[in-house]
Amino acid sequence: MEWVKLFGELVLSWPVVALVFIVVFHQPLLKVLDRFGNGSDSEAEIGPIKIRLGKIADEGESAVNQLNRINHVMAESRLLELEITSGAFRQMFTPEQQERMEKQINELRELTEPSR
Structure with missing residues (x-):
């Protein structure tokens, strides 16, 4: 048993x-x-539910592209802030802080450069 x-x-x-x-x-x-x-305009049907997959994919791609653009603009803005801060107030930072700021500036420059 x-x-x-x-x-x-x-x-x-x-x-x-x-x-x-x-x-x-x-x-x-x-x-x-x-x-x-x-297919970009396919439909899926599961019981009474119909889903237009092409539309969902297009909207998802559009949202991702928009978020990528927002991130790029924010990175460019932060780069500008750091460049201004470094130029105007560099002497107020410790050598370690200056080095860290320079690393961040360089990383942001690399990330915001147009693709080659």
Whole structure:
């Protein structure tokens, strides 16, 4: 009787349930994954839910591009602040602080340079 308990727990464990789910629904899952990868105007339908994947991908790409541009502008702004601070107040900083500021200025210059 002990083996029934052990076998029952094994069959109802989440990895086994997930494996059975994948085996049973592998064809529909492959179709959904294929639609994610192909076509800019694909739609996925799972039951009553329809999703326009192309639109979601385009909006996601646009949002990422906008965030990248914001980060670039902020880095350029910080670089300008550090250059002004270094030029006007350099003598007020310790040699260690001057060195750290110069490293940050150089890193920001590298990051904000246009791609070659």
